[in-house]
Amino acid sequence: AQKVTQAQTEISVVEKEDVTLDCVYETRDTTYYLFWYKQPPSGELVFLIRRNSFDEQNEISGRYSWNFQKSTSSFNFTITASQVVDSAVYFCALSEPFTMQAGTALIFGKGTTLSVSS
Amino acid sequence: DTAVSQTPKYLVTQMGNDKSIKCEQNLGHDTMYWYKQDSKKFLKIMFSYNNKELIINETVPNRFSPKSPDKAHLNLHINSLELGDSAVYFCASSPPRPTYEQYFGPGTRLTVT
Secondary structure (H helix, E strand, C coil): CCEEECCCCEEEEECCCCEEECCEEECCCCCCEEEEEEECCCCCCEEEEEEECCCCCCEEECCEEEEEEHHHCEEEEEECCCCHHHCEEEEEEEECCCCCCCCCCEEECCCEEEEEEC | CCCEEEECCEEEECCCCCEEEEEEECCCCCEEEEEEECCCCCEEEEEEEECCEEEEECCCCCCEEEEEEECCEEEEEECCCCHHHCEEEEEEEECCCCCCCCEECCCEEEEEC
């Protein structure tokens, strides 16, 4: 069955530290998509990145970088030089395999709460 | 300018009441969703619609009834509210292919007393 595991429930760091949020997924399909979302204290869900199963290139966007490794079924997210504004709950998600039709749901991990202190 | 909007943002009501949450998107997307986020922040799909057609209907009590009057709107009606319905409900939209990210509304915090 499809599943997303974020083993780290809470992480606390001090500003300027680097932090990596882990995401491990399970799927039987060869074609799937992975996502990261951020939920700041204000509550909205903000899309960060999408990655398809055929593209294992790492991606960097400013202080954010993502490491996708199919061999370990992981899609980890690193924040470099963390800032207080990075404090949020971060969700990893998987697009449901088998039926890549319209309306396919996202399967979310339980989220990792990141607290960055000054 | 808001891409996906929900009303109301907060909803406090008593057990047994019937309430509705409205969702509208101005992104021109064909597909819309309702997700429920529980008190532990876990997000789970409830329904999805594509071009007003129901695609996903997870094991949600039939007290919950989605309605899509057109592609830009997906409303959620809840009958006979129970304490366990207290949660944050998120509406989302996306282009029809599941390769695309879903854009979420600001959420509606429902509190049933």
